[in-house]
Amino acid sequence: MRYFITAICFVFLLSCGSSTNEAEVESEQGLTQTEREAIHNQAQPEEYNVVHAQGDDETKKVADHCQAIDKEKVVSRIAFGSCNNQDKEQPLWPSIVGSEPDLWVWLGDNIYMDTEDPELMKKKYAKQIANPGYQRLLKTCPVIGTWDDHDFGVNDGTKEFPAKELSKEHILDFLCIPDSDPVRKREGIYQSHTFGEGDKKVKIILLDARTFRDPVEKSSDKKSYIPNKEADILGEAQWTWFENELKDNDAAITIIANGTQILSKLHPYEKWANFPTARKRLFKTIGTYCPKGAIMLSGDRHHGEICKVKIPKIKHYLYEITSSGLTHTRKYNMEPNKYRISEKTVELNFGMIEIDWEASPVEVSLQIRGKENVIHVQDKLVVTDIFPGTEGK
Numbered sequence: 090m091r092y093f094i095t096a097i098c099f100v101f102l103l104s105c106g107s108s109t110n111e112a113e114v115e116s117e118q119g120l121t122q123t124e125r126e127a128i129h130n131q132a133q134p135e136e137y138n139v140v141h142a143q144g145d146d147e148t149k150k151v152a153d154h155c156q157a158i159d160k161e162k163v164v165s166r167i168a169f170g171s172c173n174n175q176d177k178e179q180p181l182w183p184s185i186v187g188s189e190p191d192l193w194v195w196l197g198d199n200i201y202m203d204t205e206d207p208e209l210m211k212k213k214y215a216k217q218i219a220n221p222g223y224q225r226l227l228k229t230c231p232v233i234g235t236w237d238d239h240d241f242g243v244n245d246g247t248k249e250f251p252a253k254e255l256s257k258e259h260i261l262d263f264l265c266i267p268d269s270d271p272v273r274k275r276e277g278i279y280q281s282h283t284f285g286e287g288d289k290k291v292k293i294i295l296l297d298a299r300t301f302r303d304p305v306e307k308s309s310d311k312k313s314y315i316p317n318k319e320a321d322i323l324g325e326a327q328w329t330w331f332e333n334e335l336k337d338n339d340a341a342i343t344i345i346a347n348g349t350q351i352l353s354k355l356h357p358y359e360k361w362a363n364f365p366t367a368r369k370r371l372f373k374t375i376g377t378y379c380p381k382g383a384i385m386l387s388g389d390r391h392h393g394e395i396c397k398v399k400i401p402k403i404k405h406y407l408y409e410i411t412s413s414g415l416t417h418t419r420k421y422n423m424e425p426n427k428y429r430i431s432e433k434t435v436e437l438n439f440g441m442i443e444i445d446w447e448a449s450p451v452e453v454s455l456q457i458r459g460k461e462n463v464i465h466v467q468d469k470l471v472v473t474d475i476f477p478g479t480e481g482k
């Protein structure tokens with residue numbers, strides 16, 4: 090299933106469907122026997138390696154399975170995904186590696202941990218790290234990310250989950266976050282990364298939508314959540330941090346990522362719309378600081394779609410790409426969503442943001458891809474079509 094938004098596509102005629110033939114050939118071939126053997130030999134199926142450094146701070150530790158992040162590198166191809174069960178087949182890694190990403194962003198449910206037991210937490214992350222396809226991604230590009238409920242530790246988890254501190258240590262090790270990073274010291278896992286230099290900067294804000302999330306009640310038949318205006322999703326400390334991240338920001342493109350779907354309102358599952366006051370606050374905060382090239386990312390839903398919204402007084406659209414899942418999807422396809430501007434894909438999928446920095450103005454392609462790098466859903470934008478800009482300016 091391929092879907093192309095054509096309204097502004099002519100601007101990008103040359104880059105439409107621009108996955109390289111080379112990449113497609115590679116994804117068809119997948120891993121060679123030699124590559125599989127090499128990766129298996131390096132992988133540690135029972136536990137991953139956390140190096141405890143000696144010296145002034147003996148507690149300093151850095152997991153060594155990830156590539157170092159080069160913050161000065163200009164990123165043009167950002168791949169992302171969610172809902173990845175470590176016990177299931179993971180057929181998309183060859184396609185993801187074949188798409189030659191500069192960066193991979195986990196959007197949550199990175200593994201299905203669902204436990205309070207520290208030994209099981211470690212074992213389940215170790216299994217994911219040892220996955221041959223994921224090993225190949227780790228050798229291709231740096232990895233950053235946030236979590237959703239299953240890797241937080243419990244289905245639809247909230248701030249009341251008792252093992253969240255323990256679980257935090259495991260995801261930060263999985264993401265190779267050093268002990269010196271401020272995120273190790275504060276509550277929650279929210280972080281930001283800025284890549285590139287000058288007018289080619291991309292800022293990625295990774296929100297933590299679990300650690301501070303208030304519980305929301307379900308309907309009497311337990312089939313849907315009842316939106317609660319009093320409930321918050323980020324917590325005050327994270328809201329203040331988020332505001333400062335938008336204030337202190339000279340990036341050309343700002344990506345705001347979290348696990349929970351933000352725009353879609355009509356489905357009965359977890360969504361920002363179950364927290365209407367927090368959802369409004371999110372838009373108000375974004376609208377106040379008008380980050381350039383604002384794009385929101387989410388996962389969790391077991392399908393892929395692109396949505397957009399118009400925020401009062403803001404001239405341009407705010408986009409959201411939902412990409413889920415890497416190992417399983419929900420085949421039911423009928424779900425109303427007035428914000429959706431693409432078809433909804435229920436194929437296994439990952440997301441891709443391609444940035445053409447040489448175009449003037451800069452062009453951005455939002456894509457949801459599947460096996461063999463097939464583009465299921467695509468929209469193409471120029472950065473001036475997304476934030477900033479207030480009405481009348």
Ligand SMILES: [Fe+2]
Pocket residue numbers: 198237238239348389
């Ligand atoms: Fe989830």
